[in-house]
Structure formats: C-alpha cells, structure tokens
Amino acid sequence: MEFANKEYLFLLLLIIPYLIWYVMYRKRTEPTIRMSDTFAFRFAPRSWRVMLMPLSMLLRVLAFVMIILVLARPQTHNSWASKTVEGIDIMLAMDVSTSMLAEDLKPNRIESAKQVASEFIIGRPNDNIGLSIFAGEAFTQCPMTTDHTSLLNLLQNVRTDIAARGLIEDGTAIGMGLANAVSRLKDSKAKSKVVILLTDGSNNRGDISPMTAAEIAKSLGIRVYTIGVGTNKVAPYPMPVAGGVQYVNIPVEIDSKTLSAIASATEGDFYRATNTKELRNIYKEIDQLEKSKLNVKKFSKRYEAYQPFALVAIIALLLEILLRITIFRRIP
Numbered sequence: 068m069e070f071a072n073k074e075y076l077f078l079l080l081l082i083i084p085y086l087i088w089y090v091m092y093r094k095r096t097e098p099t100i101r102m103s104d105t106f107a108f109r110f111a112p113r114s115w116r117v118m119l120m121p122l123s124m125l126l127r128v129l130a131f132v133m134i135i136l137v138l139a140r141p142q143t144h145n146s147w148a149s150k151t152v153e154g155i156d157i158m159l160a161m162d163v164s165t166s167m168l169a170e171d172l173k174p175n176r177i178e179s180a181k182q183v184a185s186e187f188i189i190g191r192p193n194d195n196i197g198l199s200i201f202a203g204e205a206f207t208q209c210p211m212t213t214d215h216t217s218l219l220n221l222l223q224n225v226r227t228d229i230a231a232r233g234l235i236e237d238g239t240a241i242g243m244g245l246a247n248a249v250s251r252l253k254d255s256k257a258k259s260k261v262v263i264l265l266t267d268g269s270n271n272r273g274d275i276s277p278m279t280a281a282e283i284a285k286s287l288g289i290r291v292y293t294i295g296v297g298t299n300k301v302a303p304y305p306m307p308v309a310g311g312v313q314y315v316n317i318p319v320e321i322d323s324k325t326l327s328a329i330a331s332a333t334e335g336d337f338y339r340a341t342n343t344k345e346l347r348n349i350y351k352e353i354d355q356l357e358k359s360k361l362n363v364k365k366f367s368k369r370y371e372a373y374q375p376f377a378l379v380a381i382i383a384l385l386l387e388i389l390l391r392i393t394i395f396r397r398i399p
Contacts, residue, residue, distance in 0.1 A: 068372060071140035078135045082128055089124055123395055126387035133380035141372045155259040156195045156211055158248035159184055162266035162296075164202040164239050167227050169267070169317060171302035172343050176267055177227050179343045180296060184265075185222060187350040188215050197251050200225055201244030203236030203272035211251055240273030241266055241322075245280035245291065245329070253287050260287070263353060264329070265294040269322030281329040291333040292353050295321040298341045 070076065161184070167177040188196055196218060197211035209221040230237035241264070248262045262284065270277050284291050301316040327337040340346035 069142050070136075071142055073139060075135055075139040078138075079132065082131065085128070120395065123387055123390055126383045126390070130380045130383035130387065133376045133383065136376045137373045137380065141376065143370045143372050155261060156252055156255040156257040157191075157261045157263065158197045158199055158211065158251050160199045160201065160205075160244045160248040160262055160264040161225065162202070162239060162241075162244065162268065163200045163225055163227050163229065164268065165227050165231055165237055166239075166267055166304070166317065167296075169297065169302040169304045169319075170314075171298040171319075171341070172296065172346070176296050177225070179346060180265055181222055181225060183343065183346050183350050185219055186347070187354065188219060188222070190354060195255075195257065197248075198222055198225075199244060199248040199251070201240050201247065202227075202230040203238030203240050205240055205243040205247040205273075206235075207247060207251060211255075236272060238272035239266060239268035239270060240275075241268075241270040241325070241329075242275040242277040242280045243273035245277060246275045246283065249280060249284045249287065249289055252289050260289045261335075261353075262289060262291045263294065263350075264291060264326075265296055266326070267295070267297045267319070267321060269320050270325065277325050277329055278332070281332045284333050289333060290335040291329050292335045293326040293330045293337045294346070294349055295323055295326055295337070295339045296346065297321055 161180060163177065167180070168175050170176075172179040192215060193213070195211040195213055196215065198208040198218065198221060199205060200208045208225060209218050212218055229235055244266070245262060245264055248264070252260045252262070281291060297319040300319060302319050303314045304317040305312045306315050321339070323337070323339065329335075330337040338349040338352075340349055
C-alpha cells in the first residue's frame with residue numbers, strides 16, 4: 068500500500084503534544100473540591116466510569132489518525148512487472164462452417180470443440196495462445212495473448228451462424244484458415260510454434276491450398292497438428308424447417324489424406340476424433356509439447372483504499388460523542 072499525499076502523514080506528530088497535555092495539564096482544568104482529609108477515600112474502589120474515562124481520549128486519537136490517513140490517500144499499488152515463464156506460441160485454427168452444427172459430438176461439433184479448447188487453454192496459463200476461425204474465409208478472432216480471460220470470452224462468442232447470416236462465405240477453406248494462423252506466428256521468437264487446426268470437412272474454398280499453407284508453415288518452423296472431427300459415414304444435422312427443426316443425415320467428408328499430409332510436412336500429427344472423449348484425449352496429448360521461455364509483462368491497476376479508514380474514523384467519532392453525552396456526561 069502507498070499514500071498519494073504522504074505529506075499529510077506529518078500531521079500525526081500532533082498526537083504527541085495532545086497526549087502530553089492530556090497527561091500533565093488536563094486535570095488542572097477539571098473542577099475540584101477542597102477536603103480536610105482524604106483518608107476515608109484512600110481505599111475506596113474506583114467506579115467503572117472512572118476506569119473507562121480514558122476511552123474518550125483514545126477514540127478521539129483513533130479518529131484523528133484515521134482522518135489523517137484518509138487525507139493521505141492510501142492506495143493499493145501494483146505496477147508493470149516482467150517475468151520469464153515457460154511456454155510456447157500456439158494458434159488454434161477452428162472450423163466454424165455450418166456443418167459444425169452436426170450432433171455426432173454432444174451437444175454438437177462446434178460446442179464440443181469450444182469446450183475442449185477452453186480446457187486446453189486453462190491448462191496452459193503461461194502460453195501465448197491465439198484463435199483463428201474459418202469457413203469459406205478466414206480471420207483472426209483473437210491474436211496471441213497471455214490474457215486468457217479475454218481469449219476464453221472470444222472463444223465462447225464463436226458461432227457458426229456467421230456463415231449462415233452471410234457475414235462470411237460458407238464452406239471449408241482449410242488452406243486459408245491455416246495460412247491465417249501461420250501469419251500470426253511468423254514473427255514469433257518462441258522456440259516452439261504450433262498450429263492446432265480443427266475441421267470437419269475437406270477443402271472446397273479459398274485462394275490458398277492446404278499444402279501451400281503447410282509449406283509456408285514448414286519454412287517458418289511451425290508444427291501443425293490437424294484434427295478431423297466427426298463420426299464415420301453420416302451424422303445427424305438439425306435442418307431448420309417451418310415451425311421447428313428436422314434432423315437429416317449428412318455425409319461426413321473429412322479429407323484425412325490432406326490433413327495427414329499437412330501434419331507430416333510440418334512434423335506434426337494428424338488425429339481423428341469421433342466423440343468428445345477422443346477430442347479431449349487428443350488435446351491432452353498435444354499438451355505434452357515442449358516448452359520454451361517467454362518474457363511476459365503483467366499490468367494491474369491502482370485502487371483507492373481510503374474507505375476502511377474513513378469508516379473507522381466515523382465510527383470512532385460517533386462512539387466518542389455518544390459516550391460523552393451519556394456515560395461520561397458531566398453536570399456543571
């Protein structure tokens with residue numbers, strides 16, 4: 068804790084002369100009565116009111132101290148802090164085409180993929196992780212960051228309806244999705260650079276072929292782990308109809324050959340996930356990747372912390388006033 072106005076703390080020195088006055092001179096100002104002999108009162112017990120009399124003085128001192136501390140503006144203070152942690156640079160490239168609504172994974176492919184990816188991100192707090200999404204086109208949903216709270220929020224906002232609403236072209240542009248993720252890693256200084264590409268189809272859109280994007284990744288020292296999501300043959304798909312939803316079986320057309328070739332060219336691995344459990348195990352296996360050092364800067368804000376001191380000052384003043392007009396009330 069720090070004080071923004073430290074000069075006010077010098078006012079605390081005023082407590083010293085007040086205590087000296089209270090101990091040495093205060094009794095001279097109190098009314099007295101002359102008595103011929105005080106022997107009869109020598110062993111008389113002191114009343115509890117007399118014993119508690121200094122309490123008023125202590126409450127006034129406490130209130131004064133708290134008021135000075137409030138004027139000094141106490142603040143919680145955390146500044147930029149640099150630290151070196153172990154981690155790698157990772158880009159998640161996720162297919163968000165409308166076919167990701169198929170429900171062969173529960174509740175569906177896209178929600179299952181988001182859930183498992185979230186667990187993966189939470190389990191690697193020191194890594195630089197970003198997110199690219201693609202359908203018929205690709206764009207960066209979140210650049211690489213160690214602010215995983217923001218990354219998780221952006222991941223949860225991923226929807227397949229961006230293609231259905233015409234915001235981007237529908238389809239599966241694997242090459243474009245991979246190229247977008249690679250472009251975010253090209254300037255990385257990390258020892259290990261990885262793309263985890265997840266899709267449920269085969270490349271049918273985009274200006275860059277999957278293997279061209281793979282060659283670019285290879286030239287930049289980026290490993291690509293590819294995941295094909297979906298059961299074999301057919302999968303139930305919710306087709307909107309008037310008044311509800313009708314389920315139809317759509318073919319599962321995962322281009323395993325191309326995904327395997329991408330992984331092989333970049334010294335990565337190709338995986339198939341036919342259910343959520345398999346997908347979770349795949350991410351756990353990828354989680355065993357080597358780590359490299361990253362320099363991370365963390366920032367936290369400065370907050371005013373006067374409230375507890377002000378509350379104590381108010382309570383002390385009110386209590387002192389209450390005692391003065393009740394228990395310690397004096398009749399002239």
